[in-house]
Amino acid sequence: MLKTTGALGAFAGIGAIGSASARGETKELVVKKSDVVGIADVKSAVETALPSGASIVHKNDVLGYVTIEVPLNDVGTAADAMSTLEAQSAVEYAEENVTYHTMETASDDPHFGSQYTPQQVDAPEAWNTTQGEDVLLSVIDQGVDYEHENLHDRFGSNLGYDFAGTGGDDPMPVQPSENHGTHVAGIAAATTNNGIGTSGISNAQILSARALDESGGGSLQDIADAIQWSADQNADVINMSLGGGGFTDLMNDAINYAFDSGTLPIAAAGNDGGSVNYPAAYDNCVAISAIDSNYNAASFTSRGPEIDVTAGGVDVLSTDNNDSYVEMSGTSMSSPVAAGVACLGASAHGLTGSNQDPGQLWNLLISTAEPVDGLASDVEGEGLANAANIVGGGDPPEEHDLLVTVVDDSGAEIQGATVSAGGDSGTTDQSGQVTLEVPEGTVTVEAEADGLSGTEEVDVTGDTSVTVEIDGEDDDPPGECGAESNTASAEGELSGGWWGNPSDTYTYELETADPCAATITLDGPSSGAVFDLYLTLDGREPSTWDYDERSYNWGADEQIDVELDGSETFGILVDRYDGSGSYTLTVEELGK
Structure with missing residues (x-):
């Protein structure tokens, strides 16, 4: 089931704090939010610090800042305004929007x-x-x-x-x-x-x-x-x-x-x-x-x-x-x-x-x-x-001896297992061991015997060893990904002013017996709108700064592909960055 949890406006309510004064010089300041608040809190911080005449003229939710235009006649110097803003707990720093x-x-x-x-x-x-x-x-x-x-x-x-x-x-x-x-x-x-x-x-x-x-x-x-x-x-x-x-x-x-x-x-x-x-x-x-x-x-x-x-x-x-x-x-x-x-x-x-x-x-x-x-x-x-x-390439990465031991699920050593890692390969001896030459860094060790396999990752920073267990079962269960499928979709519409930035959120529970992959697709309006797609895998409500996966391109058509182990619950955010119009959200889940 794909169900909406209601509209989420990450920037709901952020708008012009006031009209910039026509008197005297104005200055643009960049105001960065602190780590403990959302960017929407910057509005109230600016209203508190600069109650007269400031207006928000730009925002960036990824870097977490807004740009404000300040009439200096109302607040004193630019340094006065920045000092006042930085006294607010919601503000990490304020600085001039300088030119390069x-x-x-x-x-x-x-x-x-x-x-x-x-x-x-x-x-x-x-x-x-x-x-x-x-x-x-x-x-x-x-x-x-x-x-x-x-x-x-x-x-x-x-x-x-x-x-x-x-x-x-x-x-x-x-x-x-x-x-x-x-x-x-x-x-x-x-x-x-x-x-x-x-x-x-x-x-x-x-x-x-x-x-x-x-x-x-x-x-x-x-x-x-x-x-x-x-x-x-x-x-x-x-x-x-x-x-x-x-x-x-x-x-x-x-x-x-x-x-x-x-x-x-x-x-x-x-x-x-x-x-x-x-x-x-x-x-x-x-x-x-x-x-x-x-x-x-x-x-x-x-x-x-x-x-x-x-x-x-x-x-x-x-x-x-x-x-x-x-x-x-x-x-x-x-x-x-x-x-x-x-x-x-x-x-x-x-x-x-x-x-x-x-x-x-x-x-x-x-x-x-x-x-x-x-x-x-x-x-x-x-x-x-x-x-x-x-x-x-300059100096090649240093290589080290990696001692690999291959065992079954009872801990018994396996002779004759094929082992590969870091571009080298070999076969285990009667004690279930083989030594490979591998480059420094993290390598994946793969072992195979009698049609069964196992893998381990190891950080090779010197002479080291690793044990790879072959479980006694195929790691990949029978059936190919896509043997079973489930599709769910929802339709919605997003609109509003630049600062309204309305969003919709959804949850999706896995339906197939043995989930292996999923594709989340957003088909948005083609009339110049910019919609983005955010995904969490543990069911929490996503935001533009708290997510596990995202598709973040100019335009309103987005797609996220994920592999599944069956433990996931999707939290999905459809976010309107610019423009407006109707959209279709589709989740295609594949199972084995």
Whole structure:
């Protein structure tokens, strides 16, 4: 049975707290909720702290913040308002919605006719192994000209999203002069070996996250949202050729969210010759400095202990809007060189999709960099990013002896069992044992004898041992998944203003005798609405911040697939992010 438990408005009641004063200066502030409250409580906190004139103009329920517009005539200085807000128990922090800018400098030679950055990082040698087509790269920047002759093959059906505009789906540049994102994307991933234009460092698939407007500036709010969105799209690498604004808690939260989600953020160090700018300076972001074609430090590059690697950033030729090409300089250009190298490394070592490991990819990038003679450590970091080295992988993981003992359900050792783990295999001796050579880390040990099997996971950090029990029964009971099925559906309608955000919740009890899998499908309106689907597996009521699985894409059609062991009860949330209309919710349960 699929039954509704009533509408749940995670943001019910959040609306304009007041109309912004027409008098004097206004300031936008970012207000982050504390861990012990829901984001809806921010409304009452703001009303209490700033009873006159403040209005909510933006929200992000994933990162847990709202942006408010405050008339300073009513509250004093921005610092006064932030201090008053942070005194509220529902508020973790409040900070200005500062602006970040592109990291390019003007080029003295717009007709420079050849590239040097792919050769400088040994990309042609790496291309013999991989060109990185299986990697997803998000370019957070101005819009990218996805119709460019040398970029259109790098885009799939999901082109990206426009965070700096009116909230539409189209991340194309708005003005002809808005070319920074197109140039950056081409450095990292213009199509290689197609006989057209320039060569990117990789052939990664691109997402255009337009968070900087036609002026080259972007708000803290828009960039943080773009980082979170990119991670939710399962991007393997994010490139941010932008900086400024100083340290902010919200940007740090967004960077940490991406890293914890499996995405590696990479950013330009800055062009002021001083200390490393944010976001490059955050702990979970890779910082890239710039050198020229002669391996000298760029005069403009920022420097400091945060620098991880360096790359070419002076007079870099790459794609420009409308099928043209242009030369630019800045750490904006060196960052996508390093990002392209990281994409090749992710492809070569399978660190994509469900196997993402940003920590391992980061370590590969720095451990395979080449030291540059004459460069100070605060400029080169670990050295010049090197594509051939990262594809080769640097030092292979250390291997260890793993002693495996195979027993039956009575504890008796089994001779002649076939055992495999970590790429090695063998057969147990008369004492039921075999020694395998396995790489350091967590490995799965599989044992089989007389048609029966068993598995165990073990964390191999040195010489160790593990016992695998074969139960005396097939682990997989007779019958294939799908031999029995049960389908339930419900229909509903969601509507309301932006801040109303009404939702419906449902519960579903398993019906098949031996459940093995289920698919939960949301078919929503096709008229531009954005509906999302959240699932819990223990019957608790899900929310947009408390769930076990979710489908969170732009649009109103969502799907979640789960494997079942028979103990589950589904809690389902249909959440309206934007738009309105009718929907159909379907649960298809499969049994053996």
